Amino acid sequence: MxxxxxxxxxxxxxxxxxxxxxxxASGISHTYLTKLVHGNINRPGKDKIASILLAMNYSIGEINAVLAEYDYRSLNGLDIPSILVNNRRRKIEGNTLSLYDSIHMRLLLSPLECIGGTKIMIKGFPTVLFMPEQLYMKEDEGLIENDKVAWDFRMELTRAIFRERRQNFADWRKAGNRSETYMCRKCFSDFLKRNLAETARKDATGHRDLMVQFFVNVIVTLIREPDQHIIRIVELCPYFDFFIQDAEGDNSKLFFIGRKYHEFKHTHPKMELQGFTSDSAVMIDLFAKETEMCRLSADENLAGDYPFKLVDYFYREFEAYGLGDTLRAAVDLRIKSVSSHN
Incomplete structure (x- = not known):
């Protein structure tokens, strides 16, 4: 052998x-890792290698290089189910866990969101879990993977994680859990400008259509489940985007990410630190205080007659890009479609 x-x-x-x-961090048992380190496992499983290195913030290309030394082929779609099984066993414990690439954050978000309970989000736009899959996949800038094999796997894994998170989100909603989202007014306006301006993207029309679908999902959900989904426009711009899972329970977890305002065409050879997760009581309390500041700065007028004043605000924002009537018509059509199936 x-x-x-x-x-x-x-x-x-x-x-x-x-x-x-x-x-x-990896979902691989301590017993297995001990045997591995002591040289008692000659050839670790391919999924074990991938999960360990993903937890240590390795890029897909770097993982493939290690796999080659164990005479494995590069990661492909057939490896995804076992990687996701390992990922579901992850435990988010300890003061801070650093996150570098977006793929590492997405892997962590799936088990994090399975915890349940109230979710508090501070960010510049509604949760991506309302996005059409095609729009979500456009968000991956792909600055890390430099070869096609690694890039193709990255995209396939990203899609699989998103679908798993969407299912987790559906289960979370059915369980009657609540979310509170606080969006800086200017950040939200900038988000729409980036995504709806005619010159924002080369495929402007298709992208704008996906944005309309995104907000149809948001608005219809707010109308149908107003007590479960609270969105507030705030006159405060926090230094971090963050969310707290199980914010009102005994198993609170914090995820926070810094803001990056500019992208450049060239890539740096090393991945950049993007964020952290933590279950430290001190950290959670610190960000809970930030949340309270956001609550106090919420636009009280838009909070009234919820969610209809907020929905009208969304319509007005889309009108600035010639899409107000399009959004209204799409929302009305969706509501009629949902009603006819009930």
């Missing part, structure tokens, strides 16, 4: 991370 160099053991030891932390 071929003897493989214990590459993973070297990576783990060089990282300086404790096995317990890697186990929680």
């Amino acid at each position: 071929r003897e493989f160099v214990n590459k993973i053991s070297g990576i783990i030891q060089k990282s300086g991370l404790k096995l317990n932390r890697i186990s929680k």
Whole structure:
């Protein structure tokens, strides 16, 4: 039998991370990791290697290079189910867990959102879970993967994670959980400008149509489930986008990400730190206070007769781009369609 160099053991030891932390972050058992580090596993499973390295913020291309040393082919769609199974076992514990690439954040968000309970979100636009899949997939800037094989897998994994998160979101809603979203007025306006201005994208028409679908999903959900989904426009621009899962329960988790205002065509050879997650009581309390500041700065007029004044506000914002009537008509059509099926 071929003897493989214990590459993973070297990576783990060089990282300086404790096995317990890697186990929680990857979903791979502590027992398995111990055997691996001690050289008792000659050729780790392909999914195990991928999950361990994803938890350690490796890019897809870097993971494929390690897999090749164990005589595995590069990651492909057939590997996704087992990677997602490992991902569901992740435990979000400890003061902070750093997140570099968007794929690492997305992997973490899926088990995080399974926790349930009240979710509080501070961001510049409604949750991406209301987005059509095609619009969501456009958001991946792809600045990390430099070869087509890695890029294709990244996109396929991103799509699979999004679908899993959408299902988690549907289950979360059926369970009667609540969400509160606080959106800076100017950030929201900038978001619409980036996505609705005629010159914003080369495929402007198709992109604008997807944006209309996005807000149809938002508006219809607010009208049908107003007590479950609270959105407030606030006169405050926080330094972080963040959300707190199970905000009113005993298992609160915090996810926060810095803001990046500019993109450049060239890529840096290393991934950039994007955010953190934490279950530290001190950290959660700190961001809970930020949430309270957002509550106090909410536009009281738009909060009245909820959600209809807010819906009218959305219509007015879309009118600035010649899409107000289009959005209204699409919302009316969706409501009639939903009503006819009930």
